[in-house]
Amino acid sequence: MPFNCHNDYKMKFSLDDEFPDLSQHNNHMAKVLTKEIYGKLRSKSTPSGFTLDDVIQTGVDNPGHPFIMTVGCVAGDEESYEVFKDLLDPVISDRHGGYKPTDKHKTDLNFENLKGGDDLDPNYVLSSRVRTGRSIKGFTLPPHNSRGERRGIEKLSIEALASLEGEFKGKYYPLEGMSDAEQEQLIADHFLFDKPVSPLLTCAGMARDWPDGRGIWHNDNKTFLVWVNEEDHLRVISMQKGGNMKEVFRRFCVGLQKIEEIFKKHNHGFMWNEHLGYILTCPSNLGTGLRGGVHVKLPKLSTHPKFEEILTRLRLQKRGTGGVDTASVGGVFDISNADRLGSSEVEQVQLVVDGVKLMVEMEKKLEKGESIDGMIPAQK
């Protein structure tokens, strides 16, 4: 049983004294956390010392977002999802469309199982991108990890990435000590990530010791990119201009699997289990952790009264081209899969490919002044 003297000290105070005031709050954690659950879990600690208060701090400090239902809790290590399942299972169920504690998640990174996707109309689809995250077994997660752990992750990642060849040959740029020229180039390529400013992230402790142990790796072709020690141990991104999602997904799968093999050789595989799939810091990214999407011109369709409904039925979501929380510019939208958990990588990218294809057809019809009523899909 882990020994946590700070947690034991807090047990001197009653449940009512310690229970957070969530009366102004609107996030998944606040909707789930009752006094009963708090009472049951407050004395617990994961083996690395992560506690219930650590899990929920970001949700207590950030009552909510006007447009988005935030998650309001994070994991500090792989065991968080087990030790605090009484809180996290209901949060996961709410966030991931009713996913049950007994459900199994399938992983499919075989790009050949994707049908089509190589011919999205480049007059409409400006770029294609697939991203996910990976956590390395044996280390705690960004809200909790120490400098030694973070540096250990960085070191392993650099070794793994340095051994990649061919289309994956590339270079690592640590945030610390980056030259001005390198920094400007990375900004121009839209690759550079900066110290988080969002209180959702800073309140969870992810920005500690910045920029120690953080960096960006990308291949020479600038089509495959890895972020080290930002919101997750690794964020892996495959991207290119135009509409060849199949190629983007191929590179994504191949690159990921190569990286995974190298980590396994060092006895540090990725955190994964058959219930939650890939384990990441935020419960919203469990399962595939995958967001696959395109930047696509839909000026007419986006003003159609049924646009939102069509997206919902296609299991897609829209964002502005600056990412989450931005507005679209010039009728160009970021369209991506809405789901993460309960369907495989191939299935999610298939939804994007099929859905975007349909929406481009609809756009073309609307351009010609024709109706799209006959094309509106059933709920997927």
Add this chain to the structure above:
Amino acid sequence: AQGAAMPFGNTHNQLKMKYTPEQEFPDLSKHNNHMAKVLTPELYERLRSKQTPSGFTLDDIIQTGVDNPGHPFVMTVGCVAGDEETYDVFKDLLDPVIQDRHGGYKPTDKHKTDLNADHLKGGDDLDPNYVLSCRVRTGRSIRGFCLPPHCSRGERRAVEKLSTEALASLSGDLKGKYYALKNMTEAEQQQLIDDHFLFDKPVSPLLLASGMARDWPDARGIWHNDNKTFLVWVNEEDHLRVISMQKGGNMKEVFSRFCDGLTKIETLFKERGHVFMWNEHLGYVLTCPSNLGTGLRGGVHVKLPNMSKHAKFEDILKKLKLQKRGTGGVDTAAVGGIFDISNADRLGFSEVELVQMVVDGVKLLIEMEKKLEKGQPIDDLIPAAK
């Protein structure tokens, strides 16, 4: 004594011990704060396995200093205490920090407390044509509770409850009301802003990185007396911040109210079985090592348009053991030749001694200002170093 209180096997700290000191030692190469100047790898190695009885560790202490390399104009402290025991368990780091920050104060030095306002000579007649307002502030921590970087919601609420009960028993000139941040009405909020009383959630990364803003605004609030001359902040950067202030130049009255109010509050806490954190070496124990001793900043807003442009202004302030700030507080610029002039020291001098320095120093600065107005030199007025 330390071994008897020392808990063993704190899981998180134990996990970190798997990594070598070199692997865990922070990169302080870009840093310029007191912690970074003192913390060596050897010191880190010696202290990293320790924790206070409430579980505060070395990494907790230094996190704010690691996350905030420095300030261009101000030498920041870069470390905080999480409880009273921090200053003892981690004295190998904090004693040198205290020494650097407080003018060579030694681990063996004793600090004197003097809250008898009768000991202040003069101070009731600073020229109100120049001195616009007077203010004295300090902080207090309640023994038995962890400090803002570390305290839980239960602790913070207990501090609030004790404080509001104690303050509710004040009477006469000190009779007042508590406004919890959590359920303040818009009208109350606007009034407190207009009075310049309202404090808001910290935005400075120096404070955020140490964990002081957790659970905001739970258990935070402002109490002030009906006359608006005595103000207490609950659970901001310290358990309590106590402020006495008024317009004009009667520093003696401000200080008298300060001492009287503080002493009454202390008595009320004692009646309820709680005392302030204090010891004869460090005086009053507060979250930031810079506020140890008296925790007192006493000052005035004063018009010194000529004086402030004089070539020897900085030098004179230093000799008088005073510091200047803009009228918005630390890091702000002076507006219209009006400066915030206050004592530079906190530890190693008593409250009376520090306010005496302000009273005597400001009196002299005004004399100099008047001379300069008349085009006369001030060379013979320049003081020796105090």
